[in-house]
Amino acid sequence: MNSNVKVRFAPSPTGYLHIGGARTALFNWLFARHNKGVFLLRIEDTDQQRSTEDATQAILDSMKWLGLDWDEGPYFQSQRLPTYKQHAERLVAEGKAFYDTDAEGRKAIRFQMQDGVTEINDLIHGIITFDTSLIEDFVILKADGFPTYNFACVVDDAGMGISHVIRGDDHISNTPKQIALYKAFGFAVPEFAHIPMILGEDGSRLSKRHGATSVTEYRDKGYLPHALVNFLALLGWSPGNDQEFISIQEMIEKFTLKRANKTSAQFNNTKLDWMNGQYVKNTPVERLTPDVKKFFEKSGIDLTKISEEWLFDLVSLHHERFKTFQDLLNQTRFFFADAIEYDQGAVDKFLRKEGVGELLKEVYTAVSLVNTFGKKTLEDCLRTLTEKLGVGFSKLAQPIRVAITGKSVSAGIFETMELMGREKTLKRLDYAVKNLCETSESVKF
């Protein structure tokens, strides 16, 4: 810490950490690390109705998962009530605030706005001016003794020595109120940097109806934290060239507010998926496998009889084919199930065709005679069979694929058979021959 930079991320625990908040946290963190400053975390739990401990925990977990470590805190505003009260009373004593009772009989303290013009020199928007006569006297201390957002924010930012306030631009219109408070107290006004918001895929404000919006949801769907961080960093910031993949270290080195956008960005899941897939591809299988294991177990897959080696091979085989762990699970479920689900369209197209039953019987016989059940021997065996039968290889591959995986899409057929093992492979071929290949018509007529 050799600079005067001190920033904070100050979420309110009224819900999970959503990606907009995560991006704000990331920018603050990057700014602090780049400037060798301090990054602190403050929980703004001044809304007694809506704040929950679960939400606080989820926010902390999300920050950790993303790798956004903080140097101070977390501070909780709910534990600093006396400080706010004292500050509010000071303003009353100085004639800058006053007690006010509303129609419901609630007694609060309001700050008295002065008419005038307030100018803020925002680090990313430039100069913004406000006519403060348009701002009404606002409540700073609520009837329940809790401070309001604008008040607690100023008391804390000033008290904690925050040098730069980096937050979403939905706070721009709060800024003149806060500046009025800084001035009333005689506090030094920090620098402000209002970063654009992240919008949903339809361009409207991000909300639950946009599907996954919280960091924990992405974690639970099997995304890699670095991929999410990389993706988020590029939403509203760019290193200035065409670089898409940036390591955390590089982000820290290159991050400046000067390169942050003013324009709000729409969250695009498709591109996130692509990016996650790229990160998966570029992560060694040995590093991926433990996480895959955890993910599969959490998803209810019984791995007690599965060896580490086998799982490693499974990941290897699908390494370039899956974008998220959830994706991998969807693709490989048939390996684990006893009774697999068959895609009806695939069965109709590749199994319920004349001659396929006989074909698979030949496959069964040939495969059952293979010495070692490996991809090389299986390939030799089946290539030989196609020659003997005089058919193209795809005539064989697809029916086998559907028979053993239940789907018309999978990884390489030899590798899949090898991984599945002789017993299960033969069992499924046999099942298909007996139950899936004969058309219902031929049975009836």
Added chain:
RNA sequence: GCCCCCAUCGUCUAGUGGCCCAGGAUGCCAGGUUCUCAGCCUGGAGACAGGGGUUCAAAUCCCCUUGGGGGUACCA
């Protein structure tokens, strides 16, 4: 309503007066590789919101309109 912010391909963006009849990525389309799909490779379509200025010259500067977003709470 009033106040504030924003405006380059569908999306994320590069671009800070000439290097731009606008570059990259994603997505999409076509072809190649191939046992399917994915991946990978090659190619293609695709944008400066509109109108006024300023200037020899504007995606870049100014104004207006339009559109989007935010605020206007004893929410944060």
